[in-house]
Amino acid sequence: MDTETIILKPIAFEGILRSVYETVRKSESFGYLFGEIYEKRNKHINWIVESAIPVQIVKRVPQSIYCDDETEKRCKMPVITENIGDFHSHIPYRILQNDGLRTEMPGEYRISETDEKELSPDKISLIVGLKKVKKMGLLVDDPFLISGYLRDNKILYRIDMGGYYFNKRKRRAILKTPKKALKMIR
Ligand SMILES: [Zn+2]
Numbered sequence: 001m002d003t004e005t006i007i008l009k010p011i012a013f014e015g016i017l018r019s020v021y022e023t024v025r026k027s028e029s030f031g032y033l034f035g036e037i038y039e040k041r042n043k044h045i046n047w048i049v050e051s052a053i054p055v056q057i058v059k060r061v062p063q064s065i066y067c068d069d070e071t072e073k074r075c076k077m078p079v080i081t082e083n084i085g086d087f088h089s090h091i092p093y094r095i096l097q098n099d100g101l102r103t104e105m106p107g108e109y110r111i112s113e114t115d116e117k118e119l120s121p122d123k124i125s126l127i128v129g130l131k132k133v134k135k136m137g138l139l140v141d142d143p144f145l146i147s148g149y150l151r152d153n154k155i156l157y158r159i160d161m162g163g164y165y166f167n168k169r170k171r172r173a174i175l176k177t178p179k180k181a182l183k184m185i186r
Contacts, residue, residue, distance in 0.1 A: 003044060003173070003174055004044055004045045004046075004047075004165060004167075004171070004173040004174070005044070005045075005046050005047070005173055005174040005175075005176060006046075006047045006049065006124055006126070006163040006173045006174070006175050006176065007046060007047065007048050007049065007176045007177070008049045008146075008175070008176065008177040008181065009035070009048065009049060009050050009051075009177075009178075009181075010177065010178055010180050010181035011050075011051060012033070012035070012049040012050055012051050012052045013049075013052075013146075013177045013181040013184070014181065014184065015031075015051060015052040015053070015054075016031075016052045016087050016126065016128060016161070017150065017159070017184065017185070019031055019052065019054040019087075019089075020089035020091075020128050020130050020159075021130065021150060021152075021157070022054075023089065023091070024089070024091050024130050024157070027060045027065070027091070028060075028063065028064065028065050028088055028089045028090065028091055029054055029065075029087075029088060029089040029128075030054065030055050030058055030065040030067065030086070030087070030088045030089075031052055031053050031054035031055050031086065031087055031088075032052070032053055032055065032075050032076060032083050032085070032086050032087075033049045033051070033052050033083070033084050033085040033086060033087055033124065033126065034049070034050055034051045034052075034053065034080075034081040034082065034083055034084065035047065035048045035049045035050035035051070035081050035082070035084050036048045036050070036081065036082070036084070037084055037122070047084050047085070047124050047163075047173070049084065049085075049124075049126075050081050051081065052087055052126075053075070055067050055071065055075055057071045058071075063093050064114065065088065083123075084123060084124060085123040085124035085125055085126065085165075086123070086124075086125055086126070087125070087126035087127070087128065088125075088126075088127060088128070089127075089128045089129070089130055090103055090104040090105065090106070090127060090128070090129045090130070091103060091130055091131070092131050092132070103129050103130070103131040104129060105129035105131075105160045106127045106128065106129050106145065106160050106161060106162030107145065107160070107162060110129070110162075111127055111162070111164060111170070115127060115164070116170050119164055119165060119166035119170055120166060121165070121166050121167060122165075123165070124163055124164065124165050124173065125163070125164045125165070126161060126162070126163050126164075127161070127162050127163075127164065128159065128160070128161045129158075129159070129160045129161075130150070130157050130158070130159050131157065131158055132155065132156070132157055132158075133149075133156050133157065133158045134156070135156070136149050136156065137158075139186075143174045143175070144162060144163070144172045144173070144174060144175060145160055145161065145162055145175065146159075146160075146161040146175050146177060146182070146185075147159065147160045147161070147185075148182070148184075148185025148186050149185055149186075150184075150185060159185055161175065162175065163175045
């Protein structure tokens with residue numbers, strides 16, 4: 001399949017996992033992605049994510065995170081690599097009507113309206129759904145998702161990651177990470 005592709009270097013992938021796991025009991029996690037953008041010969045784009053850095057100064061309200069303009073500007077300053085996008089997590093939240101626990105997991109119809117509004121043309125957004133599960137289920141082979149399980153002693157979390165960008169409309173990019181990184185969640 002030939003389309004826009006996001007390649008996550010193992011250290012960037014691990015950084016995102018650690019960041020979303022740290023906050024999962026209390027809030028979503030938010031951070032910026034750094035790396036390079038290549039235009040392939042066929043004009044399609046490859047985003048190479050070298051690192052993922054969580055933002056420390058954020059305002060947290062239930063189900064969302066707000067980063068002010070000055071903080072955003074500072075975070076995006078080019079150092080060794082350039083900012084190529086951001087990431088955030090979706091964690092379980094309670095629905096008021098029936099008090100059930102629910103998680104918005106990444107996928108074609110599973111990103112929020114706010115997420116969609118914040119997509120920009122040349123930047124990518126990685127969205128990571130993380131929720132506690134009792135046992136492992138079947139993992140479907142989907143080139144647009146990285147799915148698996150995080151194990152911490154006897155606690156098991158299901159993780160689904162999707163990558164989005166905007167080109168006239170919301171689109172999903174193929175998401176790839178080397179086997180070395182995938183081993184962490186398989
Ligand atoms: Zn979101």
